[in-house]
Amino acid sequence: MTPWLYGVLLVLAGVTAVLLVVDLVRDRSAQDSHYIAFAVLEVALLVQLVVGIVALARTERDVEGAVFVSYLVTNALIPVVGAFFSLAERSRVGTTILLLAVVTVAGLEVRLWDVWGGRGA
Template identity: 55%
Template sequence: MNGWVLGAVLVLSGVAGILLVVHLIRDRVVEDGMFVLLGVIELVLIGQLVAGCVALAQTDRDVSGALFVSYLIGNLCALPIGAFWSLAERNRAGTAVLLLAVLTVAALEVRLDAIWAGAV
């Protein structure tokens, strides 16, 4: 796994999380700019899925392939689910759901790094 991708996802998730907390404090709904940021995170996650599968196929490390790929796919699905829920719930609760989706992506990213390192 690439450390740059891990760092990029964590930084982008952190920025999105801070902006969502500000929206929650101000009791504002999520604006279109936030969905653009989530789209950028999603593009990085798509690249990570492809690169992760290629790296898994080429490695001779002791990595649980099914677990690793399931985390990659789950990480890819978290933001769209949170975004659709947030769009359906256009109030403070929708913003909170999106914040939880962003935090889920960050947590899954840290776990993916641990799985790749062999700490199952």
């Protein structure tokens, strides 16, 4: 796991969350810009999935591999599931679903960093 990828993902999640909160305050339903932000976040998460698996294969660290890979896969699936449910609910609730998904991604990123660093499995 590279620190710069971790930082990029947290920044992307943060920017997306701010965009969603602004539109929630403005009482707007999910917009195309939200889905574009989610697509960018998903691409970065897929890059992290590949980089993380390669890093796990090459590391000498004491990392619980199954837990680490399960966090990587789950994190890559969260934006897809969130976008799916948001598309099913085309109201302000859909925007809230997207916000919950992006906050979940950020939380899983922090936990993933802990697992990689060996502070818990």
